[in-house]
Amino acid sequence: MRAFSFWPKGFLQCFLKGDRLTRWLVTLPPSLFLVIFFLLPSLIMVAASFREPGEFGGLAPLAERGLTLEAYRFLAEDIIYLWILAKSFLVAGLTTLFCLLLAFPVALLIARSPKRQRDFLVLLVILPFASNFLIRIYAWIMILGPMNLLYSPVAVILGMVYVHLPFMVLPLYTNLEKHDPALLEAAQDLGAGAWTRFWRITFPLSLPGVFSGAALVFIPVLGMFAVPELLGGTGDILIGNLIKEQFLDNRDWPLGASLSLGLTAAVLGVAALSAVLTRRRTGKLGAGT
Amino acid sequence: MKGLALLLLMLCSLACAEDVLYLYNWNNYISEQTAARFEAWCRCKLKQDYYSDNEEMLAKLEAGATGYDLLVPTGNAVETLIRKKELRPIDPKQLPHFGNLHPAYRDAWYDSGNRYSVPYAYTVTLLGYNATRLKELGLPTDTWALIFEPAYLKKLKGKVTVLNSQRELMAAALLYLGHPAQDTDPLHWQAARDLILRAKPYWAAFSNSTYIKDLAIGNIWVAHGYSNDMFRAREDAKAAHRPFSVEFRIPKEGAVLAVDNFVIHKASRRPDLAHRFIDFMLSGENAADVSNLIGAGNPNQAALPHIRPEVAGETAIFPNAADRQRLSMLRDLEPAQRRLMSRIWTEIKVR
Numbered sequence: 001m002r003a004f005s006f007w008p009k010g011f012l013q014c015f016l017k018g019d020r021l022t023r024w025l026v027t028l029p030p031s032l033f034l035v036i037f038f039l040l041p042s043l044i045m046v047a048a049s050f051r052e053p054g055e056f057g058g059l060a061p062l063a064e065r066g067l068t069l070e071a072y073r074f075l076a077e078d079i080i081y082l083w084i085l086a087k088s089f090l091v092a093g094l095t096t097l098f099c100l101l102l103a104f105p106v107a108l109l110i111a112r113s114p115k116r117q118r119d120f121l122v123l124l125v126i127l128p129f130a131s132n133f134l135i136r137i138y139a140w141i142m143i144l145g146p147m148n149l150l151y152s153p154v155a156v157i158l159g160m161v162y163v164h165l166p167f168m169v170l171p172l173y174t175n176l177e178k179h180d181p182a183l184l185e186a187a188q189d190l191g192a193g194a195w196t197r198f199w200r201i202t203f204p205l206s207l208p209g210v211f212s213g214a215a216l217v218f219i220p221v222l223g224m225f226a227v228p229e230l231l232g233g234t235g236d237i238l239i240g241n242l243i244k245e246q247f248l249d250n251r252d253w254p255l256g257a258s259l260s261l262g263l264t265a266a267v268l269g270v271a272a273l274s275a276v277l278t279r280r281r282t283g284k285l286g287a288g289t
Numbered sequence: 290m291k292g293l294a295l296l297l298l299m300l301c302s303l304a305c306a307e308d309v310l311y312l313y314n315w316n317n318y319i320s321e322q323t324a325a326r327f328e329a330w331c332r333c334k335l336k337q338d339y340y341s342d343n344e345e346m347l348a349k350l351e352a353g354a355t356g357y358d359l360l361v362p363t364g365n366a367v368e369t370l371i372r373k374k375e376l377r378p379i380d381p382k383q384l385p386h387f388g389n390l391h392p393a394y395r396d397a398w399y400d401s402g403n404r405y406s407v408p409y410a411y412t413v414t415l416l417g418y419n420a421t422r423l424k425e426l427g428l429p430t431d432t433w434a435l436i437f438e439p440a441y442l443k444k445l446k447g448k449v450t451v452l453n454s455q456r457e458l459m460a461a462a463l464l465y466l467g468h469p470a471q472d473t474d475p476l477h478w479q480a481a482r483d484l485i486l487r488a489k490p491y492w493a494a495f496s497n498s499t500y501i502k503d504l505a506i507g508n509i510w511v512a513h514g515y516s517n518d519m520f521r522a523r524e525d526a527k528a529a530h531r532p533f534s535v536e537f538r539i540p541k542e543g544a545v546l547a548v549d550n551f552v553i554h555k556a557s558r559r560p561d562l563a564h565r566f567i568d569f570m571l572s573g574e575n576a577a578d579v580s581n582l583i584g585a586g587n588p589n590q591a592a593l594p595h596i597r598p599e600v601a602g603e604t605a606i607f608p609n610a611a612d613r614q615r616l617s618m619l620r621d622l623e624p625a626q627r628r629l630m631s632r633i634w635t636e637i638k639v640r
Contacts, residue, residue, distance in 0.1 A: 053624045056373050057344070057351040060624075074628060080639050141499060145508045148447075151494035229453065230499060234492050237638035249344055249455070250631045252624070 042264065049257035057251040071254040075262070081242075085262065088239040091153075092221040095160040099168040099217045100210065102161065107172035107209075108202070111179070118177070125169050133163065137230050144231070151233035159227040164220065168213040175209025176202070211278045219267050239263055308333035310562040313357040315549065316341055318410070318585075323578045327569050333562055350375060350554075358557040359566060363547045365621045367406045368399035370552060376405045377553040383564035386571035386591075393613060394548060394588035406550035407567050409576075410585035413616060414457050414545040415605055417500070417519035419510040421533035422448075433465035433540045436513055437484055442491035448510040450503065453495035455634040456619055457545060458485065461513060464542045470617045473626055482633045486640055495638075501525070504535050515547075516606050520584030537605045539612055546616035548588065580606075 050067045052060040075081045110121045128136060140159055144150040149158075179202065187197045225240035239259065246256030308331070312319075316339045324335050338357070340346040343366040350370075362370060370376050381387060381403075390408060400406045418430055426444045428435060435441050436449055451458050460470040462481035468474070493509060501518045503509035505525035512519070519537035526535045551570065553563045569575055573591025580587045580596045586606050587593070593601055600606055608616060622630060 053627070054351075055624060056369055057348050074632075078632065080635055084635070084639060138499075141502070145503070145506070150508070151447075233494050234489050235639065237635070241638075242635060245631065245634075248342065248348065250627055251344065251347075252628060252631060255628065255631070 042261075045257045045261055045264075048253050049261055051254050053252045053254055057253070059253055068254075071258040074255065075258055081259070081262075084237060084242055085239050085266065088222055088263075089266070091157065091160065091238060092218045094157055095164060095221045096168075096214050096218045098157065098161045099165055100214065103165055103168035103172055103213065104206075107169050107176050110169075110173050111176035122170070122173065125166050125173075128166065134226065134230075136162070137227060140231060150231065151236075153233070153236055155231040155233075156228050156236050159231045160221050160224065163224075163227065164217040167216040167220075171213040171216060172206065172209045175206050179205055208278055211274050215271060215274050218270065222263060222267060308559070308562060310335050310359070310559055310566055311357045312337045312359045312361075312566070313346060313554075314339060314359075314361050317583060318361065318549075318579060320578045320582045323570075323575055326575065327566060330569060331562065331565050335566070355554075355556045356558075357554050358559050358563045360552050360554055361409060361549050362406075362552060363549050364397055364399045364618045367550050367552060369621055371400060371405055375555055377555045377557060377560060378404050379407065379553065379567070380564060383561075384568045384571060386568050389571050389573060389576070389589050389591040391588050391590045393610070397548065398618070400550075406552045407571065408548050408550050408588040409570065410579045410587060411546060411548040412585060413516045413539055413605065413608065414452070414461070414514070414547070415516055415519070415537055415539045417504055417512045417514055417522060417535060417537040419504065419507065419533050420536040422510045430536070431538050431541050433461055433542050435511055435540075436492070437462065437465050437488045439487065439491065442488060445510055446491045447493045448508075449492045449512070450494050450496040450500045450509050451492055451513040453497045455630055458495075458513070458637075459630070459633075460545050460619060461540075464540070464544065467542070470543065470545050471620045473622065475629060478630070478633055482637060485637050489637065489640070505529065505531070507531060507533060516586065517584045520600070520603070520606060524584075539605050539608060539615065541615070543615035543617065546613075546618050548618065 048059060049071055050069065051062065052065040052068055052070065054060045106125070110118055110125075113121060137159060140155070140162065141150060144155050144158070149155050183201055183205075184197050187201055192200065222238075223240045223243075225238065225244045228236045228238050228241055243256050243259050243263070246252045246259065250256075310331075310333055312335060314337050319337070324337070328335055340349070343363050346360065346362065347366060347369060360370070367376075384407070387403075387407070394408045394411070395403055397403075397406075397408070416430065416433070416435060418435070420430070423430055428441055428444065435445075436451060442449065451461075459478065459481050462484045463472050463477060464470055466477065466480055466484060468477045468481075472478075496503070496512070496514075498518075500509060500512035500514050501522045502525075504512050504519070504522040506529075507526075512522075516537060519535065523535040523537070526533065551567045553560055553567075557563055571589065573589060573593075574595050576587060576589035576592035577595030579585050580592065580600050584600050584603075584606055586608070587596065604612065
């Protein structure tokens with residue numbers, strides 16, 4: 001229930017003390033949203049993955065062709081699909097790592113700036129969103145072309161990091177801003193150097209921010225197809241491109257659905273893992289607060 | 290009561306509706322001036338929605354989209370739409386300008402007798418190149434060998450892009466190997482895959498749109514792409530006074546021709562306006578606009594005098610009779626063939 005601690009006190013009391021109507025009213029809209037926009041589409045995908053592709057796109061009529069495991073058999077037959085999934089995880093992992101390394105100093109700088117400047121600095125971080133994502137990627141084409149970096153795995157990672165950096169900065173900043181400066185002063189008084197202060201206090205306290213930032217970067221990167229398509233070379237295909245191809249170019253919804261479910265399963269696995277890690281961490285550190 | 294009010298409202302919206310023609314079209318495929326001229330002429334409104342890919346348009350219709358009077362599908366998509374019974378037959382009596390069409394572009398394999406479709410414009414998938422560079426390197430410009438043969442590619446490493454389209458690239462490879470572009474023999478497909486894999490290390494990227502800019506600024510020296518895009522790259526390079534020129538040619542082994550057609554959707558509410566629009570676009574002056582706008586090929590003979598000479602005189606945009614013999618149109622694949630093609634394509638992408 002920690003998550004709800006920002007609600008007004010009386011309301012929280014109502015919520016917790018068995019007023020079932022309030023509880024329903026509060027949880028219904030988000031649950032409904034998740035059911036309609038996540039659960040139902042996922043179930044449709046599951047159903048689609050067991051059908052046969054229609055001749056004109058879509059799915060073949062159920063009455064005529066029935067259900068089949070063909071799409072899964074086709075994927076299992078060839079190791080390349082697993083290999084592409086693994087490669088996508090590698091790219092997502094590297095992107096997350098670089099985003100973290102770049103975002104941490106920025107977030108720290110903003111959090112330690114005078115209060116009046118912080119909003120302005122946060123605005124600067126969000127500013128790139130004001131221009132269209134594709135236009136910014138095209139700008140990278142013009143920058144990377146003369147540097148002979150265009151159409152390479154490096155360009156893909158660079159583009160991915162560039163696009164997702166704000167999603168790492170913002171949660172980190174929100175976390176770092178809340179740190180009590182007294183902790184650092186106390187550590188300094190006790191003789192801790194700058195590095196020790198960072199490593200033993202700031203970083204462990206920032207882990208919830210790191211995890212939520214990592215999730216906000218890692219998961220979208222896994223599904224991204226535009227960046228590898230525009231900046232990638234001849235070998236830089238990711239799982240997102242493969243799924244997009246099945247739906248938009250190849251009229252093979254069942255294959256696209258089964259690929260997409262594989263990705264969803266992998267993403268949920270990562271999300272569960274990060275949730276467990278976050279809980280363990282905050283459980284340990286939160287004991288004192 | 291409520292139901293009655295709703296009924297009245299619906300009746301009114303039918304009767305009171307102004308004349309609007311809904312066109313589902315390619316991006317940038319009808320100039321604003323042409324559209325404005327049509328609106329003034331028919332005293333109606335032309336509303337456009339856009340797609341950038343036949344499959345995108347088909348997917349949207351498959352998902353149940355209605356409300357479009359006219360579509361502009363490429364030949365293979367016309368065939369699909371006819372087989373799906375999605376189209377409304379065209380009434381030839383309402384198209385007095387039909388005779389303007391060049392006989393070579395009538396009676397296409399996908400719609401003999403033009404019962405459903407009226408050709409509007411076409412492109413050829415060919416090779417665009419940096420003429421200055423290729424001359425310096427002493428490379429030929431009229432053969433697919435330029436993008437498939439390591440002997441040539443050695444001099445072009447990292448300076449070649451090919452289309453990010455399984456059908457187009459496989460068609461080019463099949464043509465180079467001496468097979469028809471629409472060949473479906475799995476053994477020939479494997480040979481084409483091997484040819485592509487041998488050449489791939491020399492290519493910079495698979496690109497469907499960025500090659501226009503890359504050719505025009507000199508990042509890329511050879512690009513596999515569409516004739517109208519190559520025309521734009523050439524114009525862009527010229528306008529920017531680059532120290533080189535961009536040219537394009539139809540390879541001697543043959544190439545893919547894509548003819549886009551006007552068709553009327555079966556759910557069209559205004560077939561009368563749709564026919565008027567098609568006939569309006571068949572008159573030479575209006576038909577010429579698309580060639581002047583984007584450098585598309587034009588099946589309309591009466592349009593030729595109205596087309597800028599640098600477009601009309603380009604044989605890669607307007608192929609002559611001998612060139613036309615070497616052009617062929619793609620046909621849609623069966624679901625099982627599509628899956629096999631997709632596996633081959635994925636292999637090509639990963640290796």
